[in-house]
Amino acid sequence: MSRSVRLDAVLIQAVIAGALSFAHLHDLAEAAHQSGWKAWAYPVSVDLLMVAAWRRLRTARRDRAAWTWFVIALSASLGANVATAGLLDLEHVPAWLRILVAGWPALAFLGGTLLVHSPTAAPVPAQPVDEVAVPEVEMHRTDEPAPAVDLAPELTAAPEPATAPGPVVPVALLDHARKIAEAHQASTGSPMPADVLSTRLQLPAPMTAAIAAQLQLT
Structure with missing residues (x-):
């Protein structure tokens, strides 16, 4: 089916639904003792409130007041x-x-007034994002060769181990060895x-070596 045929079918369905709803509202108002032109005014009031609420919802989908009055008009229909x-x-x-039908005009007038004269929140315009100025870095090219980098680790001489100090020779022992x-x-x-002195003294080798060094024995 083409788009024009679909639109025609929708329009026909809308006309039928509107006419039946209009007639039912008229019959209900007339049964509630609203005769004459008043019975015809009730369907118009309900439909106008529903249209006003729907137009408000088109611009503000999250408007609770518009949804409330739309549901009220739809419930009445x-x-x-x-x-x-x-x-x-x-x-x-x-x-x-009868009380509900009699009070409907005032309720519909209140809803229509609030829907038409209530301010809608204006959309916040998008703020333009300022472009961040990136400073240009001028690259200077030179013909000078880059300095050579010595990748070999620097070898340093290992420190010589400290010589452990010799044992302290008591003065009396040194005099005895000298004698x-x-x-x-x-x-x-x-x-x-020195080996003969070591045999005579019967001392540990480090102590004998220290005594021999002080006595200058070979």
């Missing part, structure tokens, strides 16, 4: 359709329905060797 479908005795309309060495030299005519 659907209620009239259901009430006149044989579920309600139109010869004996209950009192609460032994002098007695050996007097008897033999030659200096006393």
Whole structure:
């Protein structure tokens, strides 16, 4: 089907639904003792309130007031359709329905006034984003060669280990060793060797070496 045929079908369906709803509202208002031109004014009032609420919803989809009045007008139209479908005795309309029909003009006037004269929130214009100025960096090219980088790690001489200090020789022990060495030299005519002094003293090797160094024994 072409688009024109679909639009025609929708329009025909809208005319039928509007005419039936209009007639049901008229019959309900007339049953509630609103005779003459007043019975015809009620359908117009309901439809106008529904149209005003729908136009408000087109510009403000999240407007709670517009949704509220649209639901009220739609409920009035659907209620009239259901009430006149044989579920309600139109010869004996209950009192609460007569009160509701009688109070509808004031309610519709209040809703229409609020929908037409209530300000709508103006859309916030998008702020233009200022372009951030990026400073231009001038690259200077030179013909000078880049300095050579020595990638080999720098070799440094390892520090020599510190010589551990020798043992402290007591003065009395040093004098005793000197006397032994002098007695050996007097008897033999030659200096006393260090190994002989070590055998005579029976001391640890480090201590004997320290004594021999101080006595200058070989």
